[in-house]
Amino acid sequence: MDKKHSVQKSEEDWKRELSPEEYHVLRQKGTERPHTGQYNLHFENGDYHCKACNAKLFESEHKFESGCGWPSFDQAVEGAIEYIRDTTHGMIRTETVCSNCGGHLGHVFNDGPRETTGQRYCINSVSIGFDPTEK
Numbered sequence: 088m089d090k091k092h093s094v095q096k097s098e099e100d101w102k103r104e105l106s107p108e109e110y111h112v113l114r115q116k117g118t119e120r121p122h123t124g125q126y127n128l129h130f131e132n133g134d135y136h137c138k139a140c141n142a143k144l145f146e147s148e149h150k151f152e153s154g155c156g157w158p159s160f161d162q163a164v165e166g167a168i169e170y171i172r173d174t175t176h177g178m179i180r181t182e183t184v185c186s187n188c189g190g191h192l193g194h195v196f197n198d199g200p201r202e203t204t205g206q207r208y209c210i211n212s213v214s215i216g217f218d219p220t221e222k
Contacts (some may be wrong), residue, residue, distance in 0.1 A: 155207070
């Protein structure tokens with residue numbers, strides 16, 4: 088277990104609590120197929136949270152359509168994301184994980200909307216859940 092995150096569970100517990108696809112993405116750093124995720128083209132008002140520990144990660148006002156095939160946000164909730172240098176697959180990227188449980192969410196890139204932050208958080212739908220709010 089990784090001692091730097093608040094939520095600590097054994098891999099056996101994660102396997103019991105998460106679906107096989109959720110476990111593959113959140114705990115094994117997998118990726119869902121593009122254009123298949125539940126939240127890719129989802130634009131209701133509300134908050135997106137970590138599927139593993141329920142920590143709030145993103146707000147709907149920061150979601151945008153990037154065309155990449157995964158849910159995209161131009162910023163995260165302050166302190167909700169941990170950033171890790173990722174050199175897998177012959178690329179240099181920045182991995183995003185939940186600061187609360189260490190679950191893999193996706194990656195962040197510097198090709199987002201320039202009128203906001205310029206960032207594009209490319210997030211696996213399977214790693215997040217959604218709580219609607221009235222606005």
